[in-house]
Amino acid sequence: MAFADDLILNIRAGSIREAENIANVEMDKIATWAENNKTRFNEENSNVMLITRRKRKEQKEVALYMNNKVIPQVQKLKYLGIIFDYKLSFREHINYVADKRTKLIFQLAKSAKLNWGLNHKALQTIYLGGIQPLLVYGAPVWSKALRKENYKAMLLRVQRLINIKMAKAYRTVSNEALCVLTEMMPIDIKIEQ
Numbered sequence: 001m002a003f004a005d006d007l008i009l010n011i012r013a014g015s016i017r018e019a020e021n022i023a024n025v026e027m028d029k030i031a032t033w034a035e036n037n038k039t040r041f042n043e044e045n046s047n048v049m050l051i052t053r054r055k056r057k058e059q060k061e062v063a064l065y066m067n068n069k070v071i072p073q074v075q076k077l078k079y080l081g082i083i084f085d086y087k088l089s090f091r092e093h094i095n096y097v098a099d100k101r102t103k104l105i106f107q108l109a110k111s112a113k114l115n116w117g118l119n120h121k122a123l124q125t126i127y128l129g130g131i132q133p134l135l136v137y138g139a140p141v142w143s144k145a146l147r148k149e150n151y152k153a154m155l156l157r158v159q160r161l162i163n164i165k166m167a168k169a170y171r172t173v174s175n176e177a178l179c180v181l182t183e184m185m186p187i188d189i190k191i192e193q
Helices: 016-036 091-109 120-136 139-147 149-167 175-182 187-192
Strands: 076-079 082-085
Touching: 082 091, 091 120, 091 139, 091 149, 120 149, 120 187, 139 149, 139 187, 149 175, 149 187
Parallel strands: none
Antiparallel strands: 076 082
């Protein structure tokens, strides 16, 4: 018996109960398909997440079943490297990306001191080849979240850290000036592309 991997089921409905009913019918179809194809979905590694922006007092718990077991409901989940939350705000994702890349830059900073260590060209190659692709990964999915200035600021802060190292500049230099000195496009504009 083999296990199936990375299946996502999206249901759109007028109410939570309607979505729950449709989802359980579809889960039965998936279970039948799995049985016929001698595979199995692991209910322990499965999650259900209700995505809604409604503020009604409607009950927000969903009872979904797989292999006659309840699938746990979560407020956020990571799928293909992107963290989705129940409001699709992508705040968790942007926080996660910014924190991880900031730590990476601080590790690099140990090798990029003012008078010795990695030069501008080496840091630019590391940024363009390693850090920037990680910052913009999945951007078509979450880029609209950058309409909120605080989310945009998180990513600009990360880029600013590496730009300071590349330019070997003081922390008081403006972000715009750093982008000009390092010939780097501001990350929010890169994401819009």
